[in-house]
Amino acid sequence: MGSQRLPITQNTESVSRLRCINCGATPASASQDFRCTTCGDLFEFVFAGLPYDARSLHSVWTNRRTSPNPLNQSGVWRFRELLPPISEEHVITLREGNTPLYHLRRCGRSSGVENLYAKHQGMNPTASFKDTGMTVAASSARQAGFRWVACASTGNTSASMAAYAARGDMRSLVLIPEGKTSWGKLSQSLDYGALTCQLRTDFDGCVRILNELVRERPIYLLNSVNPYRIEGQKTAAVELLEQLDWVVPEHIIVPGGNLGNSSAIGKALLEMYELKMIARLPKLSIIQAEGANPFYRCVREFGGAKLEPMTADTLASAIRIGNPASWKKALRVLQATGGEVEQVSEVEIAEAKAEIGAEGIGCEPASAVTLAGLKKLRTQGFVKPGEMVVLVLTGHGLKDSDFTIKFHRGDLFEGTPDERHAVQAKALQRAPVVLDADMGAVIGAVDAADRNS
């Protein structure tokens, strides 16, 4: 079977067009690997003008909140004026988006920023931010008539894709690195009926195989090089600003892995600014794990001139990525918004996750890099005490309960070079207490805990 062209509608009435981020080519359709056939770079959707002003859009979006229509109940499709056109009959929605914004009082105190919030994208239907992009990209696959969809993943994209494919009556193929995906995420793709292949390689190796595969077979690629994914993920930033009643925070901080999410949020900010929905831009900062920091090095060592792929290693398995596909898009939004890039250590990630958890909010390790990064940006003076900061928490706490249990039992870093740095994390650990079935023993435990608090 040869490669197939994707029928992407681009008439002059359409508000969005496909354009290569490098050479500016505007093809009528994309090849199946979503790479420009002229220069090999990525595509993005660009707007050719909106038939609404900001004020009327706000009220259209607000009114949809009370509607029983599934499209209006979705926190993504509610903002469909900012999305590429997909006919309603093809839309696959699990009522994604609509995620909460929490005030983080205690983390705010510990990081020296009172006005600290978390936009919890882990509260999506499959428990990660991927659903907001997947609803749009999976719908575009269905509209184009594909029977199979596929992705390479560290676990969340695959969980999300498998769910949306199942809802849209499509088959899904998951390529994940063997032994490097949390059980929670793996179990999701099995449960949702995906063909799950655990390849003896890392995430970047899975991407390589998938790119070859989609050139051979009519399989629709659902990684974030697919520009429909980015368009859906944009809505998180629009929803955030709506929740803040269009008061613009000074900073938004996101984790960086394959760099699709930062690109999407940055794109939304720039578009909202252009549409005069916001009067200024928040600074969008990107945080990576020290062991998976190619973008950090790209900016800090090479001034953004090149990205040197690396072999990535971090316990935050969601962002164990050494060759991020969307680095040029992320660089552009970093520069356009005046954001920073930082890296954080394994111990800093674990501590930050425990601090967020102790505030009653579960997130996965990759999400906690945002708080760890904020602390560094605060120490450096890049974030000032009076400023409003929003952390984007990308995945739910139950995604990687192994990490959490090991941390609290005190064996997360056992036998690793981080063991001696982890001593300071002890104060945050809450190991389970095993007792005889005896009330006196339980009272003793309560009293001991009381004395220590």
Ligand code: F0G
């Ligand atoms: N946080 C979580 C929980 C993730 O799952 C990912 C990426 C990221 C952050 C980084 O986002 O790649 O857009 O920069 N997970 C992908 C996956 C790669 O396959 O699930 P990014």
